Amino acid sequence: MRNSITVARLARQVEARRRTDEGTTGGTDGGGGGPRPRVVVVGSGYAGLGVLRHLEARLPAAAAELVLVSPTDHLLYTSLLPQVAAGDIEPRHLAVSVRGALRRTVPHLGHATGVDLGRREITVVGMTDVPSTLPWDRLVLAPGALTRTFDIPGLAEHGLGMKNLAEAVYLRDHVLRQLEYADASDSDAERRARCTFVVVGAGYTGTELAAQMRRFTVEALGQFPRLDAGQVRWLLVDLAPRVLPELDEHLGTGAAKVLRERGVEVRLETSVTEVRADTVTLTDGDVIPAHTLVWCAGVTPNPLVSRLGAETVRGRLVVDECFRVPGTDGLFALGDAAAVPDVTKDGAPAGQTAQHAVRQGAAAGRNVAASLGHGRMRPYRHRDLGFVVDLGGADAVANPLGLPLSGLPAAVVTRGYHLLALGAGANRAYVTADWLLGAVVRPRIVQLGFLPPPNATIARVEQTELYGAP
Known part of the structure; x- marks a missing residue:
């Protein structure tokens, strides 16, 4: 019950902050006269956190309300997980605090389990398995991946x-x-x-x-x-x-x-x-x-991807070179969730590596900001280090x-x-x-x-x- 109340309270806080900010800024998007658009980012990994960092840096506070949906309050640096298992690194030292990395994004703890493209809402299941909905004007899917298993007995x-x-x-x-x-x-x-x-x-x-x-x-x-x-x-x-x-x-x-x-x-x-x-x-x-x-x-994209009903390649969402999902205005995807075409490799899907996710976070953040009228969109380009x-x-x-x-x-x-x-x-x-x-x-x-x-x-x-x- 306590966790259920916490989820509801968080939703109220998000809405209250949105209304407060609208009152402070005159309820505009920076000059258009309408309410601030809400940008919801799913996933606090390399890609998702990168998007929000760049949006906070590029967008004026009055330009958009930023919300993060993630089951954890940190970015996990997975590349060093074997050293945690071997006892060389303490577990907490690989967890980069979301609240420490972001200044004005509102975290919403929970799993995003569904997306209603028509109503422009996502379903979030909190710690008590109680679902709630969250509306969006821009939705960025970077939920990461899960372990890929096969039907092997045992x-x-x-x-x-x-x-x-x-x-x-x-x-x-x-x-x-x-x-x-x-x-x-x-x-x-x-x-x-x-x-x-x-x-x-x-x-x-x-x-x-x-x-x-x-x-x-x-x-x-x-x-x-x-x-x-x-x-x-x-x-x-x-x-x-x-x-x-x-x-x-x-x-x-x-x-x-x-x-x-x-x-x-x-x-x-x-x-x-x-x-x-x-x-x-x-x-x-x-x-x-x-x-x-x-x-x-290996890994497989988060099951949320398959619930969209959009076109996929090997389980990853088909997107254009600017991370946009065709057919749905305001929907972006990157990281393990998307087959992002790399223009430096004739449009072949980018690899599922941390290096790609970090670079995509920056590029997608720029393009989401451009969709809100700040800057211009650019295709994703990767230079292998x-x-x-x-x-x-x-x-x-x-x-x-x-x-x-x-x-x-x-x-x-x-x-x-x-x-x-x-x-x-x-x-x-x-x-x-x-x-x-x-x-x-x-x-x-x-x-x-x-x-x-x-x-x-x-x-x-x-x-x-x-x-x-x-």
Whole structure:
């Protein structure tokens, strides 16, 4: 009941602020004589927050009312989630405060679960699952993505994800719990199964996670005297023919070399056919005794996208080069939700990377402002700065501006890039302190226990049930 009242109170506050501002400005849009248009942005990720930052910078306060709809009050810097799982970074240090980043945007906490294009309203489900509606004059969809899963027997029940802070912290607890069980067991077979960890997906997240978690578990063995490094087994599995298939071959080759030197088993052109509580069956018929499977095999657009009834490409909304959704005036989409054409690549859809999302946020913010009469629209253009892959410690691979790097030079460039991309001075300071402390202080091997196992499935953590059946 309390949360229901809070949602209603927030809606009243938004409306009250709109009326107050209209009274202050004469109820105009900066000279047109009508009420201020309301710009609603869905999603507080790289793309959504970027749009609002640019709208606040470009638009006079009287030009529009800005509203953010998001289930969280922060931007999560997902690129460093593997380091949260490995205990190198404290979870809060990757959360950039929305209220700290924005000055006059009104946050509305909740999941956007539906859009009525005719009435120009969105449906928002708050913390108590009580839906409310919010009208809009401009709607910007940047709800991000969820973990892409397949109809593999046992995956929904036993697979763990790596898409948010809860999943990263839970994975660390889970791995330590398996080591505890193994250390206490007198059965060699049980020890081997508990110490075996399978990661599916050799893209960014899976590769970084396997490399860093193998390093973490070996370091943790100092507190488990009955276990040794030879009993710890990490496997990285992917259907692709090489590691990091979406990146330059140099990066994939370098990352695979580090993985194998660390002792990670890399199984390429292989996937999973069944997951059970104590085994993982691969497509080559190998049955691996294991109590852990981490699913990092890609992402899928937020289910909100499919509810619009608009044209999509591989689940992403079709938009023009200025982020506009054809057929609906005032509707924009970007980030993982949209197949944004990149004019520098003959209109091919831009990649689903943080680098694209950050740049699209700035460009879309400019174009939304232009739709309100401030500035002019420009097509999205992307200049590739290269990619960085942090493998933990002094190991990384990178190609900044096309220059291939590996080892310590790549690690320096990689961490420098992450600090710049974090976008908030306080977060940069905290993350830097975490790295410096990690270089001189032994890791703390403790379980936090924030999320009990029954609630740790991908669907429960990412709350996909709010959107109903696909």
